[in-house]
Amino acid sequence: MLDRSFYEKADEIISVHGKGKESLIPIMQDIQSVYRYIPPQLLSYVAQKIGITEAKAYSVATFYENFSFDKKGKYVIKVCDGTACHVRKGTLILEQLYKELGLSDDKHTTDDMLFTVETVSCLGACGLAPVMTVNDEVHPAMTPDKVTETIKKIKEAENE
């Protein structure tokens, strides 16, 4: 069972978008922007509130890559795997991140809940390839060394 504050937050978000079934996606987006993921119980709650079935809400949520039911780290790093980034060795960036943080294709978030690494199909900044973003801050023309440096900086800032 989630803390009551989650449901109160959900009510607040629902009241902004209205109780129609067409509000599902904006509501999910807002919930995700607050918690960085969608707590499953909260999706069921929203579904009930806006009059759709839980299965339908789950259907919509899983259709979009962007929605996540897993808790994410404080820093969400998105590595671009679009064509331009891929040919400019975006894969090496991803591998370096995996190495630095002890993650893999199956494990996306560090145990200390600090980092989540995921790939995206295109960030729309092909001229800056290879690109990654850290919580929506763009890091252009990445190299494995720059990855190490970025992670180090974040960790240092966290330790202060």
Next chain:
Amino acid sequence: MDYMTIDGIKVPIEGEKNILSLIRKAGIDIPTFCYHSDLSIYGACRMCMVEDERGKMFASCSEQPRPGMVIHTNTKKLQQYRKLIIELLLSSHCRDCTTCTKNGMCELQSLAYRVGVHAVRFLNKKEELPIDMSSECIVRDPNKCILCGDCVRTCAENQAVGAIDFAHRGSKMQITPAFGKQIAETDCVGCGQCAVVCPTAAISIRTNVTEVWNAIEDPNVRVVAQIAPAVRIAVGDRFNLPKGENAMGKLVKALRIMGFDEVYDTNFGADLTVIEESREFAQRLESGEKLPLFTSCCPGWVKFCETKYPEFKDNISTCRSPMGMFSPVIREYFAKKDKEEGKTTYIVAIMPCTAKKAEIHRPDNFTNGRQDTDIVITTQEIIRMIKQVGIKFDALHSEACDMPFSMASGGASIFGITGGVTEAVLRHLAPDKDHTTLENIKYSGVRGKEGMKEATVKLGDKEVKIAVVHGLKNAANLLDSIKAGTAHYDFVEVMACRRGCILGGGQPVPMGPTTRTARMNGIYEVDQLSSIRYTDENPLIDRIWDDVIKGHEHELLHRAGV
């Protein structure tokens, strides 16, 4: 009149919504997986593709007919196209046909044969997913799913339950309850309508045949069968009998050959229900409390009301279903004899219904803490058992049920169709038991295939408002309007399945328009051929009432704890 040309045949356009209907009207059985006339159009399976004069291909299910149109349904291009679709479907589909429950009745199997797929060139890269056996009513095997979405639309559109839906996308897409839950954790009411429309065995009936064979094998067990009203007019479907023909006599004979010790008619139980439910209705009318009275015969509906509309729970009749009343009476009837002979009575209910499989495990259906009906098998399962034994069903000589539960009124026999319960109760409550009364009730508005029927009947000095709904979506609409205060009724009959039990989740498929009409006519014929039309004229009821029921009405005939 406007016409279009299909494979050189001139076909009149008479208000059809799509070309597919016209093609079928022209007598061409164009294949489909995802098209059902009473569901929304989905256009996913692409089997109904047709080609126009210019070589353009489109799905006929989602295209409106236009005057002067010329189409072909079976060109070389279309043949190859359909073959490729089937091949692709089969590439990620379990191909253990011989051990599949749907073997011989699978639409994928028969279409693969029809379009001539003899080999599948593609490797199956799909990982095997676990089978969901959590429900007492249905089994879900995602490995056999072709993603036609028929179950999803049936569950949401016809039944207003929406327990399952599509999840994920692309090659990872599957049909599942939310968050990959088990069916038992959802609002599933067990109606089995998803299994009815499923073209493969992705959703099938949970079978209990083995338990029945085990009981028959045991010499210390008295195996008693009770046969529901809607089974007799559907069981012949698989044995080349005319659709809708009453095969009760043959079924009784078959059960005796199989080794059942006693064979009874659930219609007797329905007569008990008529008496108790009429009494309850009269009481509520008198007191004006807990109105409208909702019928309680249909376990799918009862569960639906409890989970989705709990505020109406107390309006549901406290009566058990006919099956639920009949079993404890049978058990009570044999109690002494069992003790003397050192036997146990094992009650097998043969039902058109998958939800009944769950009903028997509800604690409120137990008598003195004991489960009354031991097992429920559906019409489909009894057909399988008959085939297993190798009985030539169509050649059997009919026999009657065993005394003292062999006789029932015509009113009881129509419990298997929408409006039947209401009609039987009205007959029972009517002061004059003559032909005019029967005719008046027949045409009061309770009969027919409309999803929502209304009738106003005079009982004594009161005008009684009645609603009859079938299909849970219609029930949901009705409950919503009662809640909103826009509708007022005294008596509401609900059946979860459209048209009632005759099209129940356990009945043989397919159930197309011809079958539907035949079953409806068949069940009304059982009533018309009964010399006893009114429950109160059933002489055996009095006898059993005096011998078995008297003084135990509540514990035997009503749900415990309500």
